[in-house]
Amino acid sequence: MPLRSSIRWLVVTPRLAVVAVGAAVAVGAALSAHPAGAGTVWRTGADPGAGLAGVVLVTSLVAGLPHGAVDIARLDGSWRRRAPIAGSYLLLSAAAVGIWLLQPLVTLLALLAVSVAHFGAADLELADAIGAAPDGRVRRFAVVVASGGLPVLLPLGLHGTAVLDVLDGLTGGRGVAVVQVCRALLPVLGVAVGLLVGDAVRRHRWHHVLDLTAVLVVFVAAAPLPAFAAYFGLWHAWRQTGLMIDADARALGVGHRTAGARLLRQAALPSLVGIAAVAVLAVVGDRTVLVWSLAAVLSLTVPHAALTGWITHRRGRRPSHTRSVSTGPTLRRQGGSPGGATDLRDFLGSTTRTGAPSDATMTAIRPPRSTVEGTTP
C-alpha cells in the first residue's frame, strides 16, 4: 500500500468525497448567490458584501501559503548552502516579471499553461501515489489536462469577463484575448474531463467522479476569484500538504502528527510574512494590488516548478539502491516501522513514474542530515 491509511482516508475515501461535494456545493452556491460572488471584490474590509469572499480568501491563504512557503525551508543543508538556491529562486521569478513587463499577453498565457501543468501534474502524482492513476499515456495526459485545466480554463473561459479589469491589468489591456483563448480551449477540457470521468466510472471509482464534479460545480457556480481561492486552499494546497506530511513521516520514521508539526514549524515564518504582506496590501491597496499579487504568485510558480523539476531530475539520476541504502538505515535507527524503507521505495517508485513536480517527495528524497552528509549535492 503506497500511502498510509490516514492519508488515504484524507484524500480518497468516498466518505470524504461526499463531505467535500456537500461543502463545495454549499460554498459555490453561497458564493454565487452572494454579492461577493460577482467577483468584483478585493478590499474585503471596505465592502459590506465582501465578508464571505474575505473568509474564503483568508482560508485559502492560510491553507495555501504553507505549501509553497516551504520550498526553500525543506531543502537540505545549512542556510549558507540554501542561500544561493533561494537567490536563484527569487531571480527566476524576477526574470519572469521582467519578461512579463516586455511581453505581458504572451507571458500571462505561458504562465497559465505552466499553472495547468502544475495543478495537473500534482493531481497525477497524487493519483499515482494512491494507486488510482489510469493506465496508458493518453489517459494519464487527460488527468493532467482535466485536473489542471478545470481550475484555470473554466474560471477564465466561462467567467473571465467578471475579472476583465484584472486581466487587462495583467496584459496591458488585452484581457479579452486571454478570455478568448481560454474559451477556445474549453472543448479540449471537456474531452479530457469526459475521458477521465469515463475511466473513473468504468473502474467504479465513484469518489473521483464526485471529486471532479465538486471542482466543476465550484468553478461553474462561483465567480473566478473566490472559486480559485477555494480550489487553491481546499483542494490543491490541502492535498499537497497531506502528501508532504506523509512523505516526511516515512522519511523520518515518525507519526503524521509529528511530521505535521515539523512542517508547520518550517512553514510558519515564510507563511506569516506572506499572510502579513497580503493583509497589509489588502487594507491599504486597491485593485492594482490584486493585479500585482497575482503577477507575483504566477511568477513564483516558475521557480517553484523549476525547483521541483530539478529535485525530480536529481532523484531520477540517483540509482535506486543509493536511495534505499541512504534512507533505510535512517528509518531503522530512528525507530521507523519495520518495512519502512520498502514503503518509501514503493512511494518513490510510484511517483517517479509521473515525472511530475514533486513537492511531496522533497523530503522523501532527502534523508535526515546525519546520515547523508556528503551524499547530497
Ligand SMILES: CC1=C(/C=C/C(C)=C/C=C/C(C)=C/C=O)C(C)(C)CCC1
Ligand atoms: C489570472 C487570473 C486567475 C488565475 C490565476 C492562476 C492560474 C494562478 C496560479 C497559481 C499557481 C499555479 C500557484 C502554485 O502553487 C484567476 C484567479 C482564476 C482569476 C483572476 C485572474
